[in-house]
Amino acid sequence: MRFAFAGCDRNLSIFEALVAASWQPVKIFSVPEQEGIAYHGALLACANDHHISLQLDPLRPHDLLALEALACDILVVGSYNYKIPDWNEHLPYAINFHPSPLPIGRGPYPLVNAILHEHRHWAVTCHRIDATYDTGAILAAQTFAIDQFDTHESLNIKIQIAAAQLAAQIGQKFGALWDAASIQSEGDYWPLFSAADRTIDFATSVHQIRLQLQAFGKLECCARVNHQEARVKSGYAWFEPHNLAIGQVAHEYASNIVIACKDGFVVFNDWQFVQD
Template identity: 40%
Template sequence: MRFALAGFDLFHGVLETFASAGWTPVSLFSFVTDDRVNSNAEIVSHATRHGLPLQLSRIDEAALRTLRDLDCDVLVVAGYGWRIPDWTPYVRHAINFHPSLLPQARGPYPLMRAILDGHRDWGVTCHRIAPEFDAGDILAQERFALAADECHESLQLKVQMAGCRLARQVAYHFDALWAARVPQADGSHWPMPSDADRTLDFTQPVDRVMTQVRANGLHECIAHVGGSVLYVRRAAGWHERHAWEPGTIAHVSGRRYVIAVPDGFVALLEWSALSLARRADIGP
């Protein structure tokens, strides 16, 4: 099979898996990343090593025509934020790897909410690309368990590993899976987390606040502390009886703040006064 892949490094293992299964890459697509929480370094490196064309702008009909000229059989999408135009006149197949068990959690990035909502079962889905995001017929799924103390980075790694297992299954059994694909039932759509979703609420119990911290991980939470806005990368929490009002700064040690919550304390251990986006603009 000759294929093109559109995505970034969260799913770079999908590219490697298809190639190692004997599929031939003819072109790669990605987008400009911040190289902090998102990266396409692996995709760019693969293109450079193998002399493949790489496009960092949106896939349009001209790009699809180029794929047709390259005799591309399958367009594989894995972590690509732009909608794919009608591909049917240009390639025989187009599939997407989505980091949830569809039809649950359609949308751009469901991993944080999976942790916030306390899911204990998760997975990756391979489906045919349809006009609506994440709504096409399902070829296959790969499930895995989530821990009670799952964090964003461990979930990302589990998604990567499951994506590779799923890609191997799809690569070796593509024709059969395509022929047997199953339409999706009605599902749910989860929007991209907003700043409100990322904001720590110190009127909530310790466990809830720490779940927010784990769910956001290196994407960072937002904390309003003493009239300032802090972007929190790492925190610790514990249960303890006290008389402090929730949200009060109970202790300061250097750059570490201990904030009271109703049933204990949350310590902000690693934070910045600048957002990730602002720090990316400034540079190292």
Template identity: 40%
Template sequence: MRFAFAGIDFLGDVFETLLAKGWKPVKLFSRPCDGIYDFNDVTVSLARTLRRPIQMTRIDQADLAGLKAMGCEALVVAGYPWLITGWERHLPYAVNFHPSPLPTGRGPYPLFQAILDQVPDWGMTAHALEPAFDTGAIVAQRRFALGGQETHDTLLAKCQMAAKSIAADIAESLPRLWSEARPQGPGTYWPRVAQAQRTVDWTGTVRDVLRTVRAFGSIEAFAQVDTRYVYVWEATGWVEPHRYRPGTLVHRHRKHLVVAARDGFVQITGWSPFAPGPARRS
């Protein structure tokens, strides 16, 4: 099947899976990435190797008409921030990959909240594009359990692996899956997490603190240690009665910091005073 892909490396395995299954790409749509939290270099490099046109601006009606002229049959979207409407006049199929078990978890990036809320299971969904984000009929879905020590990075890996599995099914059976797609019905919208949710609250329990760190993983949580803020990606802890004020730096050994929480101590082993980017690398 001839297709266009709209996305970045976040779910770039979808693009690669469709290619491996024999689908023929006609064009890549991507977006500018910061090279810190999001990337598209692998996906763009693959499109260049295949000598396919690449567009970094939002898809409009002229672009959709252009896809039709190229004989494109399907638009596959995975990690693309802009709403795409009006495709029905130009293409038989348009599918979006969303990292949640829709209709639960509509919204820009629900993975952090899934861990903060300690949900017992999660999923990846491919759905038909609709005029509203994340609301289209479900074409395919995979669900999986979450562990008690789940991190952002393990959850992301599970979503990516599920997306590859779904992409393989779509490559084999899109017309059938499309005809059998089921409406979502009422759902829940999860907004982008606020900075307060990303910030460690030392008045919470050790368990609460570690869950915040796990929820953001390599994207990093914020924490105030004494008078300065640091970026944190790795920590462990233990419960122990004490009389320290929560947030007090109790002990330091080289770059390991031990900070008091409400009911014990947290040892921060992965942190930086600098935001990700050039300042940290220098």
């Protein structure tokens, strides 16, 4: 199979698994880098190794025409921010690897809500690309467990591992899986997380604050500390009775700051004030 890949570095494992299955890459599409979410340096190295081009501009209809001229069989998508144009007139196949157990968690970045909503089972799903986001018929899925200790970073790694396993299966059995793809049932769409989702309110519980710190990780939470806006990359919260005012700084040591919340304390380990 001759394939084009559209995605970013965190789904490099998909590209590598398909190459290992003797699929031949003809072009890579990626996105401008966004700290914590999207990088393309590793894919650029792959493009150079395979003597193919990497494009950062959005994939447009004329790019599909160019892929047709390259005798491309299939467009493979994983973590690509741009909508894929109608491919049916130019390519035999197009599939997407989505980091959720579809039809649950359609949308641009479901990892955060997987932790905020306390899911205990998760998946990467491979589906046909159709006219609407993440709704195409499902070829296969790779499931795995997540627990109360998982963070944004650990879930990201689990998804990469599952994606590689799923891509290996797709690479070996594509024709049969495409023909047997199952129509999705009713599902739900999760929009990209909001500023409110990532803002820590010390009047809420230790449980809620823990979930936010785990769900966002290096994507950062926001908080008001001593009446100043702060960005938080890591921290921990624990239950403990106290008589302090909510939001009061209880302790400071080196770069660590401890703040009282409704039913305990939260410590920020890696954080900084937002510069005006």
